[in-house]
Amino acid sequence: xxxxxxxxxxxxxxxxxxxxxxxxxxxxxxxxxxxxxxxxxxxxxxxxxxxxxxxxxxxxxxxxxxxxxxxxxxxxxxxxxxxxxxxxxxxxxxxxxxxxxxxxxxxxxxxxxxxxxxxxxxxxxxxxxxxxxxxxxxxxxxxxxxxxxxxxxxxxxxxxxxxxxxxxxxxxxxxxxxxxxxxxxxxxxxxxxxxxxxxxxxxxxxxxxxxxxxxxxxxxxxxxxxxxxxxxxxxxxxxxxxxxxxxxxxxxxxxxxxxxxxxxxxxxxxxxxxxxxxxxxxxxxxxxxxxxxxxxxxxxxxxxxxxxxxxxxxxxxxxxxxxxxxxxxxxxxxxxxxxxxxxxxxxxxxxxxxxxxxxxxxxxxxxxxxxxxxxxxxxxxxxxxxxxxxxxxxxxxxxxxxxxxxxxxxxxxxxxxxxxxxxxxxxxxxxxxxxxxxxxxxxxxxxxxxxxxxxxxxxxxxxxxx
Amino acid sequence: xxxxxxxxxxxxxxxxxxxxxxxxxxxxxxxxxxxxxxxxxxxxxxxxxxxxxxxxxxxxxxxxxxxxxxxxxxxxxxxxxxxxxxxxxxxxxxxxxxxxxxxxxxxxxxxxxxxxxxxxxxxxxxxxxxxxxxxxxxxxxxxxxxxxxxxxxxxxxxxx
Numbered sequence: 094x095x096x097x098x099x100x101x102x103x104x105x106x107x108x109x110x111x112x113x114x115x116x117x118x119x120x121x122x123x124x125x126x127x128x129x130x131x132x133x134x135x136x137x138x139x140x141x142x143x144x145x146x147x148x149x150x151x152x153x154x155x156x157x158x159x160x161x162x163x164x165x166x167x168x169x170x171x172x173x174x175x176x177x178x179x180x181x182x183x184x185x186x187x188x189x190x191x192x193x194x195x196x197x198x199x200x201x202x203x204x205x206x207x208x209x210x211x212x213x214x215x216x217x218x219x220x221x222x223x224x225x226x227x228x229x230x231x232x233x234x235x236x237x238x239x240x241x242x243x244x245x246x247x248x249x250x251x252x253x254x255x256x257x258x259x260x261x262x263x264x265x266x267x268x269x270x271x272x273x274x275x276x277x278x279x280x281x282x283x284x285x286x287x288x289x290x291x292x293x294x295x296x297x298x299x300x301x302x303x304x305x306x307x308x309x310x311x312x313x314x315x316x317x318x319x320x321x322x323x324x325x326x327x328x329x330x331x332x333x334x335x336x337x338x339x340x341x342x343x344x345x346x347x348x349x350x351x352x353x354x355x356x357x358x359x360x361x362x363x364x365x366x367x368x369x370x371x372x373x374x375x376x377x378x379x380x381x382x383x384x385x386x387x388x389x390x391x392x393x394x395x396x397x398x399x400x401x402x403x404x405x406x407x408x409x410x411x412x413x414x415x416x417x418x419x420x421x422x423x424x425x426x427x428x429x430x431x432x433x434x435x436x437x438x439x440x441x442x443x444x445x446x447x448x449x450x451x452x453x454x455x456x457x458x459x460x461x462x463x464x465x466x467x468x469x470x471x472x473x474x475x476x477x478x479x480x481x482x483x484x485x486x487x488x489x490x491x492x493x494x495x496x497x498x499x500x501x502x503x504x505x506x507x508x509x510x511x512x513x514x515x516x517x518x519x520x521x522x523x524x525x526x527x528x529x530x531x532x533x534x535x536x537x538x539x540x541x542x543x544x545x546x547x548x549x550x551x552x553x554x555x556x557x558x559x
Numbered sequence: 560x561x562x563x564x565x566x567x568x569x570x571x572x573x574x575x576x577x578x579x580x581x582x583x584x585x586x587x588x589x590x591x592x593x594x595x596x597x598x599x600x601x602x603x604x605x606x607x608x609x610x611x612x613x614x615x616x617x618x619x620x621x622x623x624x625x626x627x628x629x630x631x632x633x634x635x636x637x638x639x640x641x642x643x644x645x646x647x648x649x650x651x652x653x654x655x656x657x658x659x660x661x662x663x664x665x666x667x668x669x670x671x672x673x674x675x676x677x678x679x680x681x682x683x684x685x686x687x688x689x690x691x692x693x694x695x696x697x698x699x700x701x702x703x704x705x706x707x708x709x710x711x712x713x714x715x716x717x718x719x
Contacts (some may be wrong), residue, residue: 109640111584113595114586114594115586115594121588121632121634122647124636125710143711143714158594158596169598173593
């Protein structure tokens with residue numbers, strides 16, 4: 094029998110599969126399957142989302158046949174199956190559930206487009222369809238080209254290389270960029286983003302991105318929303334391939350559900366980053382059971398995340414998490430003890446001047462957010478930090494630059510920082526990057542380890558709102 | 560025994576859908592109730608709106624006919640990849656014959672439409688073209704039941 098392990102490309106969900114069953118009375122049935130999951134060398138899992146005819150047939154007659162396609166060669170394989178059991182928990186169920194919920198959250202179909210169970214089947218035989226009518230004859234040239242394009246990027250050598258490059262990053266700021274740069278140069282991932290946990294337990298904020306014109310630093314994702322929120326909630330890597338096709342499948346379910354009187358959730362979660370990603374991979378960054386963030390990689394092509402990538406991806410996530418955590422601790426322990434001058438200096442020449450006489454900076458106390466000239470800038474702790482910096486800057490004469498230390502901010506009771514793990518460094522990086530994107534007239538410049546200057550290219554008018 | 564007359568006739572709209580260049584899968588079974596299935600190319604709904612001729616490659620038809628000649632129960636699933644609209648026709652096998660040369664243009668027309676639909680969901684034509692269309696067999700079935708097959712809670716409900 095052809096080894097199931099050799100068919101991992103067929104289990105990416107890039108090409109729909111077909112399920113054939115038969116009732117006890119002898120009536121055959123054909124059905125579309127969004128995904129067939131590899132379980133082990135003798136078993137596959139099919140998603141059970143609705144009590145449909147296939148499910149009824151299987152309860153009467155455990156025999157089934159599934160036809161899967163290798164997306165690299167378009168060769169078809171027929172797997173003769175025997176139903177074994179339905180799982181409603183465990184790693185196979187969880188992996189399938191998370192992928193389906195990611196699609197559901199993008200399409201506003203949470204609660205309707207969901208996994209009821211993972212139907213486990215024993216694979217009795219695997220037959221390669223040498224001549225598949227309806228699909229092209231297997232093409233060795235096409236296959237080898239596709240193989241070359243989709244070669245496994247996750248190897249020990251690549252992990253070693255990423256480790257070497259990350260070790261060279263001297264600060265957390267440099268480390269974040271080094272991670273995303275390395276993902277592109279070593280693994281070929283051109284679109285990636287890093288989100289870190291915030292002081293609010295159910296939220297992550299984007300602190301660095303690569304490959305997106307709009308940047309997006311400061312964007313928030315709630316736990317359970319989209320692939321990133323689900324990764325944060327489940328603390329497991331999630332990979333979704335063939336997103337467009339799967340969203341169309343979900344949309345068909347949604348339309349059908351509405352016709353049945355079921356109301357899909359109104360709220361749709363916009364896809365992060367790319368407008369139409371084909372594949373997404375979310376990797377939890379965990380240190381000693383603590384989620385510190387999520388790495389999200391997107392491709393606009395159908396990248397095949399192979400089953401054997403899973404272990405490497407988890408190792409990569411663990412490694413990046415430790416690297417970020419270490420950088421945070423290092424910056425905190427190496428903060429300067431000495432007092433620094435708050436005497437204003439001339440603003441750096443690079444800080445652009447405002448086109449207006451003065452920027453109107455409004456701080457809304459109830460929402461803890463800041464608007465500049467009526468446009469949202471930042472919220473929560475980064476907003477409180479900026480408000481404090483601007484006030485101190487104003488107190489030491491308007492214009493020019495005023496120097497601060499992380500340590501002084503950390504000891505400032507008005508910021509209400511937790512005594513342990515305050516994430517101040519990452520909040521400052523987020524604030525600085527957000528200002529660069531949205532308000533370059535206000536600039537935070539690193540002036541040494543644990544110290545920075547606030548530079549203003551324009552006068553500011555500070556207005557506190559209730 | 561399977562009913563001779565169709566319970567539900569195929570509407571004009573549904574006939575147009577079935578002939579619009581879709582993904583077509585045909586299910587059969589053997590004496591052990593072991594299900595089997597093949598991919599088909601094209602379909603034509605007869606004027607009586609109770610019969611469908613399905614076109615598929617000879618090689619696929621051979622395997623399918625081994626089942627159908629003993630067990631005439633047949634299921635044909637028609638699906639549009641971009642919308643996932645789908646319906647399933649169930650009924651009984653009537654006859655098989657070689658497809659005529661005059662039917663080839665329509666078979667190729669439906670394949671072309673199907674390929675364009677696949678392109679819209681990211682499956683390039685390079686992947687879905689180059690198939691060996693001919694020689695085709697024409698399998699005639701009598702439809703006794705029609706079912707909604709668009710994925711979701713309504714899948715499996717009879718179509719009137």
